[in-house]
Amino acid sequence: MKRIEPMNRIALLGGHLALAAQKLAQQKDAIRGFFLGTRTTYGLVFTIILYLLLLAIGFVYLYPLLFMLITSFKSPADLLNPMVQWVPSEIYWGNYVKAFRVLDYPSTLMSSILVSVVPSLLQTIVCSLVGYGLARYEFRGKRLLFVLLLATFVIPPQTTVIPQMLAYRDLGLLGNVLSLILPALFGQGFRSAIFVLIFYQTFLSLPKALEEAARLDGASDLMVFLRIAVPTAIPSYIVSVIFSVVWYWNETYLTVVFLEGSVQTLPMQLSKFVQAYQNLYPPGTINIFDRLNEAVKLSGTFLNILPLLIMYFILQKWFVESVEKTGITGE
Amino acid sequence: MNLPTILRPRPMKYRSRQALYGYLFVLLWIIGFIVFTLVPLAETFRYSFSDVTVVATGVDVQFAQWKNYTRALLTDPTFVELILEYVIETLVSVPIILIFSMIIAMLLNLRFRFRGLFRTIFFLPVVITSGPVIRELVAQGATSAPQVARSEVVMEFLTRLPPYLRNPSEYLLTSFILILWFSGVQILIYLSSLQKIDPSVYEAAAIDGASAWEAFWKLTLPSLSTTNMVVxxxxxxxxxxxxxxKVVKYIYSQTYAVQGGIGYASAMSFLFFVALLLLLAIVYLFLKSRTDKA
Known part of the structure; x- marks a missing residue:
């Protein structure tokens, strides 16, 4: 058996102690890390605060929608009952039935689709042409063109809409969907400048090599654009079309000025809800429970945004990743 | 060996050919700009100095000097008030939207589960925000900061404020959620700018002993200066x-008014335009001075 010198013994003990202390420190670090985070993970406390914060903001953010949805299911009795705040005593569909009739839903839905989809498609095609021209060709006055492009974004529609309206009146186009389609066809649709910039950024970031190769093979400029540039920019096209549709759908200033009286879109009908309701259910001839109340109005509002909500939840990836997909960040 | 054949079929100089095709691609837009923007703009400008009456064959335009402008600025009590309200409300909203969307973007830039879900929530309002929908929601009181705006303490406090402070604060309380709802696109822009910042910069800063707080002020904020401007x-x-x-609504209602009508609405549109440009200039200069200092 080996004899251990006393001095060595002490050294050994010291070593053990140091090891234990180190282990303890490691454990403590691990516990600390679990709660407060380390360099690579966030830790429990931080994560909980993060989720609480996000949930709280998310709730405030969605509050109007929740309020609308819940109120729209309240029966007239529930509305009058102060005890019923967040949970209706029954799911009451009557409001929706009335709102559906008041909005003249099938027909206004169709015209909303028409008024938003057709100009959007045209606007996207034209804006992509312009964006490609700006991104790929050098010509005089390009800087001026950019300035004008930004100007079209800034100029309030009020300063240009009256002469347009009068011109349409003379041409007999007032109340015709063409009055929205024509500006879109010439790159002057609703927020066209944004879409031109999206395509400008997209085409600028595409490698030129393929296009040059095709050109050397004898393809014309238009062919190069159609065969090579367009297919590689498909994500930008999709993003443009869906944003365009949403913005046209929600646009009510131009649609009211140009279309009022002949084409009724959903938002237009919603803004006349009270009047339309009284036409269908004249006050005085109906019982008290059929009077117009906020539940019916909010059902109408919900029916109004329902198509957009459906579209959003199907295509939400395209919406929330739009900025990455198109590469536009404003530089 | 192929080089000469490539170079040969180019009768036109490369640069002028480039220019020609460039113009062809943007031609449609230029025509559209002249027809749908420039000419109507000039026409509206002419209307703004005239008495305009709509007749069966077209419009009757009588030159009326500054009449419409003096009416808007000096006699009409509503217009000036609305413009001031618009300017103040915008100046209140813009910083809130900027700060809010920046915070949300920074939260969403962290690594955690359900990130996609929260992104979907914060972008939702962009999809559904239209005039009539907002009007209904405001009318039913769904857009005010829950409970806060209705509490009596706040009401009491508000009545004691001078009017130039009361109106913006009231606006803030009653339309708080509405202001936040205008942040959707902005959040996305901030988020993608944040993702472009090289993470190694933060690592270097951390090694040098910078706290997260310092890193935000010295690294994140300066690299977002362009984004701030765009947003x-x-x-x-x-x-x-x-x-x-409100200004837009007022101009619209005046367009069809019997007295003044188109001429008056045109003058107000241009004054509104000027106010908008002033707002842009103020915010631009403010953000620029901040950037230069940093």
């Missing part, structure tokens, strides 16, 4: 063009 301009334009904007 601010986008926000101002969106708020100004929104069809529920």
């Amino acid at each position: 601010a301009i986008y926000t101002i334009i969106t708020l100004s063009h929104f069809s529920e904007n």
Whole structure:
């Protein structure tokens, strides 16, 4: 058996102690890390605060929608009952039935689709042409063109809409969907400048090599654009079309000025809800429970945004990743 | 060996050919700009100095000097008030939207589960925000900061404020959620700018002993200066063009009014335009001075 010198013994003990202390420190670090985070993970406390914060903001953010949805299911009795705040005593569909009739839903839905989809498609095609021209060709006055492009974004529609309206009146186009389609066809649709910039950024970031190769093979400029540039920019096209549709759908200033009286879109009908309701259910001839109340109005509002909500939840990836997909960040 | 054959079929100089095709691609837009923007703009400008009456064959335009402008600025009590309200409300909203969307973007830039879900929530309002929908929600009181705006303490406090402070604060309380709802696109822009910042910069800063707080002020904020500008301009334009904007609504209602009508509405449109440009200039200069200092 080996004899251990006393001095060595002490050294050994010291070593053990140091090891234990180190282990303890490691454990403590691990516990600390679990709660407060380390360099690579966030830790429990931080994560909980993060989720609480996000949930709280998310709730405030969605509050109007929740309020609308819940109120729209309240029966007239529930509305009058102060005890019923967040949970209706029954799911009451009557409001929706009335709102559906008041909005003249099938027909206004169709015209909303028409008024938003057709100009959007045209606007996207034209804006992509312009964006490609700006991104790929050098010509005089390009800087001026950019300035004008930004100007079209800034100029309030009020300063240009009256002469347009009068011109349409003379041409007999007032109340015709063409009055929205024509500006879109010439790159002057609703927020066209944004879409031109999206395509400008997209085409600028595409490698030129393929296009040059095709050109050397004898393809014309238009062919190069159609065969090579367009297919590689498909994500930008999709993003443009869906944003365009949403913005046209929600646009009510131009649609009211140009279309009022002949084409009724959903938002237009919603803004006349009270009047339309009284036409269908004249006050005085109906019982008290059929009077117009906020539940019916909010059902109408919900029916109004329902198509957009459906579209959003199907295509939400395209919406929330739009900025990455198109590469536009404003530089 | 192929080089000469490539070079040969180019009768036109490369640069002028480039220019020609460039013009062809943007031609449609240039025509559209002249027909649908420039000419109507000039025409509206002419109307703004005239008495305009709509007759069966077209319009009758009689030159009326500054009459419409003096009416808008000096005699009409509503217009000046609305313009001032619009300017103040925009100046209140823009910083809130900027700060809010920046915070949300930074939260969403962290690594955690359900990130996609929260992104979907914060972008949702962009999809559904239209004039009539907002009008209904405001009318039913769904957009005010829950409970806060209705509490009596707040009401009491508000009545004691001078009017130039009371109106913006009231606006803030009653439309708080609404203001936040205008942040959707802005959040996305901030988020993608944040993702572009090289993470190694933060690592280097951490090794040098910088806290997260310092890293935000010295690294994140300066690299977002361009983004701030873009977001601010986008926000101002969106708020100004929104069809529920009070000035926009007033101009629209005056267009069809018997007295003044088109001429008066045109003059107000241009004054509104000037106010919008001033707002853009103020915010631009403010953000620029901040950037230069940093």
